[in-house]
Amino acid sequence: MALHKLLRAAALTLVLLFFLFPIFWIVVMSFQTNEEILRLPPSLVFAPTLANYTALISGHLQTASGILDITFLHNLWNSILLSTCSVLLALVLGVPAAYAFARFRFRLGEDIAFTMLSFRFAPPLLVLLPLSLYFQDLGLNDTYIGLIWIYQLICLPLILWIVRGYFEDASPDIEYAYRIDGHSWWRAFTRIAIPLAGPGIAAAGLLSFIFAWNNFVFALILASADKQPVTVGALAFVTASGIQYGQIAAAIVLSILPTLALALYAQRWLVEGLSLGAVKG
Amino acid sequence: MTGLKVAAIHARFGRHEVLRGVDLAVAPGETLVLFGPSGAGKTVLLRAIAGLEPGALGQVVIDGQDVSARGPEARNIGMAFQNFALYPHMSARDNIASPLVARGLQADEIAARVAEIAKLLRIGHVLSHPPRALSNGQKQRTALARALVGRPRVLLLDDPLRNVDAKLRYEMRLELPRLLRESQAATLYVTQDYREAMALGDRVAVLRAGRIEQCDASETVYDRPATAAVARLFGDPPVNLLACRPVADPAGLRAEAAGFRLVLDASAEAAGQECLLGLRPETLSLAAAGPDAARLEVIATTPLHERLVVLLRAGDGTEIVASLLGAAPPPGAQVAVAADAAAALLFDAASGARIPARRVMAGKAA
Numbered sequence: 001m002a003l004h005k006l007l008r009a010a011a012l013t014l015v016l017l018f019f020l021f022p023i024f025w026i027v028v029m030s031f032q033t034n035e036e037i038l039r040l041p042p043s044l045v046f047a048p049t050l051a052n053y054t055a056l057i058s059g060h061l062q063t064a065s066g067i068l069d070i071t072f073l074h075n076l077w078n079s080i081l082l083s084t085c086s087v088l089l090a091l092v093l094g095v096p097a098a099y100a101f102a103r104f105r106f107r108l109g110e111d112i113a114f115t116m117l118s119f120r121f122a123p124p125l126l127v128l129l130p131l132s133l134y135f136q137d138l139g140l141n142d143t144y145i146g147l148i149w150i151y152q153l154i155c156l157p158l159i160l161w162i163v164r165g166y167f168e169d170a171s172p173d174i175e176y177a178y179r180i181d182g183h184s185w186w187r188a189f190t191r192i193a194i195p196l197a198g199p200g201i202a203a204a205g206l207l208s209f210i211f212a213w214n215n216f217v218f219a220l221i222l223a224s225a226d227k228q229p230v231t232v233g234a235l236a237f238v239t240a241s242g243i244q245y246g247q248i249a250a251a252i253v254l255s256i257l258p259t260l261a262l263a264l265y266a267q268r269w270l271v272e273g274l275s276l277g278a279v280k281g
Numbered sequence: 282m283t284g285l286k287v288a289a290i291h292a293r294f295g296r297h298e299v300l301r302g303v304d305l306a307v308a309p310g311e312t313l314v315l316f317g318p319s320g321a322g323k324t325v326l327l328r329a330i331a332g333l334e335p336g337a338l339g340q341v342v343i344d345g346q347d348v349s350a351r352g353p354e355a356r357n358i359g360m361a362f363q364n365f366a367l368y369p370h371m372s373a374r375d376n377i378a379s380p381l382v383a384r385g386l387q388a389d390e391i392a393a394r395v396a397e398i399a400k401l402l403r404i405g406h407v408l409s410h411p412p413r414a415l416s417n418g419q420k421q422r423t424a425l426a427r428a429l430v431g432r433p434r435v436l437l438l439d440d441p442l443r444n445v446d447a448k449l450r451y452e453m454r455l456e457l458p459r460l461l462r463e464s465q466a467a468t469l470y471v472t473q474d475y476r477e478a479m480a481l482g483d484r485v486a487v488l489r490a491g492r493i494e495q496c497d498a499s500e501t502v503y504d505r506p507a508t509a510a511v512a513r514l515f516g517d518p519p520v521n522l523l524a525c526r527p528v529a530d531p532a533g534l535r536a537e538a539a540g541f542r543l544v545l546d547a548s549a550e551a552a553g554q555e556c557l558l559g560l561r562p563e564t565l566s567l568a569a570a571g572p573d574a575a576r577l578e579v580i581a582t583t584p585l586h587e588r589l590v591v592l593l594r595a596g597d598g599t600e601i602v603a604s605l606l607g608a609a610p611p612p613g614a615q616v617a618v619a620a621d622a623a624a625a626l627l628f629d630a631a632s633g634a635r636i637p638a639r640r641v642m643a644g645k646a647a
Contacts, residue, residue, distance in 0.1 A: 173366035179353045180360045182383030
């Protein structure tokens with residue numbers, strides 16, 4: 001038994017090391033100067049410095065060729081704004097749509113649902129060129145609204161298809177029982193269907209937040225500097241005098257934090273079971 | 282007219298007609314058992330009455346008001362689902378209180394009525410538990426409490442005892458009739474179990490292939506089934522149906538099948554026609570060998586309650602099930618079995634309809 005446990009612990013450690021080492025290395029890098037990072041062989045012994053973080057937060061980047069202004073914090077704010085608004089809009093649109101697809105059979109229902117899903121496998125670059133032309137005509141180029149709209153290509157299909165599965169898994173009898181009790185259709189939706197699909201909605205929301213957060217190419221082409229998220233803003237660290245590895249690492253650490261916090265918060269909803277024995281299976 | 286009245290209910294799924302014109306009337310305080318094989322449309326009929334089957338056509342009248350166009354929330358119905366359909370994220374108390382909350386009652390009155398019905402159904406001690414922490418019996422009682430607490434005019438119970446264990450099912454069969462009578466609701470009770478139908482139903486409606494095939498007192502459905510199909514469904518172990526061609530006899534008809542020779546009190550119009558002789562297993566008994574008793578070989582025996590179910594085979598290979606009192610003959614033995622002619626049933630083979638007693642015998646139970 002003891003050996004069994006020992007092997008288990010060893011295997012777990014190995015898996016964790018494998019997956020977490022890059023993140024660990026980035027965190028270590030964020031406290032080092034560029035010279036320390038590029039030293040060969042690399043060493044874990046160094047004098048930690050907060051210079052990378054102060055540079056990011058103050059917005060002044062010290063390089064060999066002088067001081068550069070960077071807008072990292074503004075990029076971070078853009079990321080938070082764009083991802084949050086996109087996910088909220090996708091939830092408002094996607095959850096009722098997912099319910100409709102799950103509960104009702106209507107003409108072209110499956111076709112519409114599949115078309116939504118197909119947005120996920122359209123190559124973004126193919127869509128972007130005509131899209132940027134349209135956006136210029138519509139005046140949506142370089143606006144938050146335009147970006148949030150285009151981010152629906154990322155968020156809406158995810159939410160629609162994940163949440164739909166959760167609605168389908170919940171027995172409609174539970175909603176029917178609630179309506180027979182004398183509650184309206186809308187109350188059965190908000191008080192029964194949505195809470196029962198809660199874990200799915202949380203999972204889909206979190207997942208689409210991460211996808212929106214990590215998106216690069218939409219914002220690169222459709223937005224200029226002051227609307228761009230961190231993914232695009234990170235390009236600023238590739239400077240004329242070299243790549244600023246320390247600042248990049250610090251920027252990565254800072255930009256992981258919001259998603260990490262959200263994931264930790266959403267975790268409690270994710271692990272909650274669905275029907276929990278209300279319906280005899 | 283008070284109570285529940287449904288007329289000409291039709292329902293179809295795609296090209297499959299599930300209900301083809303169902304008419305029923307249930308008085309307040311009366312329990313009508315809806316009985317039928319699975320797939321007969323029992324649940325669909327309940328859902329149509331509750332307003333949950335948007336494709337269903339026909340008229341539903343509750344307490345004299347036509348509610349056909351109303352949603353399920355405006356029909357004043359209580360319903361218990363076969364799978365309980367409790368709200369998993371609410372406590373048993375909130376589950377039961379739901380119909381009262383929907384009616385906008387005061388909190389103290391809701392609490393009082395929930396406590397009252399919970400005490401009646403003996404689930405007072407688990408009211409704070411979520412459904413997942415309840416046993417199947419407690420879930421079933423919670424679902425029943427939720428259906429009853431709003432004092433609905435119509436109560437729809439969709440096989441509520443199917444998913445509970447045998448002991449509780451037996452207890453509930455004893456308790457339910459009183460509960461239902463006290464509720465004064467018109468009750469429609471779905472079951473596939475003929476014993477449950479006998480125990481609970483003031484009347485039994487047999488639904489088969491989308492139509493009500495017979496609607497009578499439960500004893501009548503058992504003693505005088507309208508068709509061979511009803512006879513086969515209503516009874517356990519099921520009735521033996523033996524092909525025969527009866528001939529006219531001064532006392533009615535004489536029928537011979539699988540070695541049985543019976544003189545039946547049945548209309549002579551069926552003489553010479555292809556018929557089915559229906560012999561209930563419990564009307565068969567071991568007898569002395571004689572010209573009217575069938576000689577059968579015992580194949581297998583199973584005890585059922587105080588009786589013994591015996592599978593027998595006639596010389597021509599026909600298998601016959603008998604439900605006997607007393608000691609079991611060993612498998613392989615040859616036994617003589619007599620049938621009670623008074624309890625035998627005769628059906629027209631083509632239409633399945635029961636051939637009635639001779640008219641001169643009217644007044645006496647056929």
